[in-house]
Amino acid sequence: MKSLAELxxxxxxxxxxxxxRTEEKGETTRVVIGMATCGxxxxxxxxxxxxxxxxxxxxxxHVTVSQTGCVxxxxxxxxxDILEPGKEKVTYVHVxxxxxxxxxxxxxxxxxxxQEYTIGAAENA
Amino acid sequence: xxxIALHLLDIVQNSVKAGxxxxxxxxxxxxxxxxxxxxxxDGCGMSPEFLERVRSPFVTTRxxxxxGLGIPLLMQNAMQSGGHVDIESEPGSGTxxxxxxxxxxxxxxxxxxxxxxxxxxxxxxxxxxxxxxxCESPSGRMDFSTEEIRAVMEGVSLAExxxxxxxxxxxxxxxxxxxxGIMS
Numbered sequence: 001m002k003s004l005a006e007l008x009x010x011x012x013x014x015x016x017x018x019x020x021r022t023e024e025k026g027e028t029t030r031v032v033i034g035m036a037t038c039g040x041x042x043x044x045x046x047x048x049x050x051x052x053x054x055x056x057x058x059x060x061x062h063v064t065v066s067q068t069g070c071v072x073x074x075x076x077x078x079x080x081d082i083l084e085p086g087k088e089k090v091t092y093v094h095v096x097x098x099x100x101x102x103x104x105x106x107x108x109x110x111x112x113x114x115q116e117y118t119i120g121a122a123e124n125a
Numbered sequence: 126x127x128x129i130a131l132h133l134l135d136i137v138q139n140s141v142k143a144g145x146x147x148x149x150x151x152x153x154x155x156x157x158x159x160x161x162x163x164x165x166x167d168g169c170g171m172s173p174e175f176l177e178r179v180r181s182p183f184v185t186t187r188x189x190x191x192x193g194l195g196i197p198l199l200m201q202n203a204m205q206s207g208g209h210v211d212i213e214s215e216p217g218s219g220t221x222x223x224x225x226x227x228x229x230x231x232x233x234x235x236x237x238x239x240x241x242x243x244x245x246x247x248x249x250x251x252x253x254x255x256x257x258x259x260c261e262s263p264s265g266r267m268d269f270s271t272e273e274i275r276a277v278m279e280g281v282s283l284a285e286x287x288x289x290x291x292x293x294x295x296x297x298x299x300x301x302x303x304x305x306g307i308m309s
Contacts, residue, residue, distance in 0.1 A: 011281050014285045014288070015281060035138075035245070040134055045242065049245070049293070052290060055286050067248070069138075072190065
């Protein structure tokens with residue numbers, strides 16, 4: 001195993017970031033990924049890992065990533081919901097890992113959802 | 126599913142939903158190429174009646190709709206390689222799913238990215254249950270457990286991106302020499 005000392009260093013670095021998060025209470029942005037049989041088969045796991053990588057790379061302490069089950073629109077998987085406080089939920093469909101850096105940069109960091117990837121764009125196409 | 130590791134990610138959800146405190150995952154590759162995947166949990170278990178029907182795609186505990194494809198898809202892929210799936214369960218004491226794959230078969234799925242699957246599983250259920258993983262083959266053996274990680278993290282969530290990344294990278298390093306031959 002990689003050294004547990006490394007893990008200890010991660011713990012310390014994380015603790016200071018958690019403090020930032022607590023101070024900004026209520027400002028948490030949630031990324032929710034469909035991870036039921038349909039989502040997994042459609043490729044949700046690499047999408048999830050891509051979000052983790054991107055959030056880690058950009059050091060975004062106010063963003064959490066979680067998983068949900070099947071919402072009944074299996075043909076649109078992998079699906080990702082982004083929930084920001086005080087804003088309407090945005091749902092991205094047919095998400096691929098290559099799309100993740102753009103979603104994080106434009107939507108989560110700069111507050112402009114990537115319209116062309118959303119469920120609205122997919123349903124009207 | 127394109128990987129055996131994706132089936133694992135899928136069926137582990139059953140153990141989590143069953144309220145397990147411990148989920149022990151094992152991959153054993155024998156000299157003759159037989160790969161045995163086991164998922165043992167101490168969740169609520171299934172009644173003999175439910176166990177009998179659980180292989181049907183039209184059986185699920187979900188109330189939103191009437192299909193559940195996790196186990197049927199796992200069975201399809203195990204059987205396609207010449208293997209099989211066994212499910213043992215007892216109400217109150219838990220369930221063990223054993224899937225056997227014959228990796229020598231041209232129709233056998235690759236094991237795939239087991240490290241990413243484990244990272245995703247832990248991320249999805251960071252507080253409970255505790256997960257363990259054992260991989261063994263003629264080339265060696267490795268053991269991993271979330272209990273060990275949790276002890277070091279002292280209250281910091283295992284869902285933190287930096288922790289998830291560490292778990293994924295360290296598992297990748299450890300699994301490769303043991304099961305590298307069947308990963309892709």
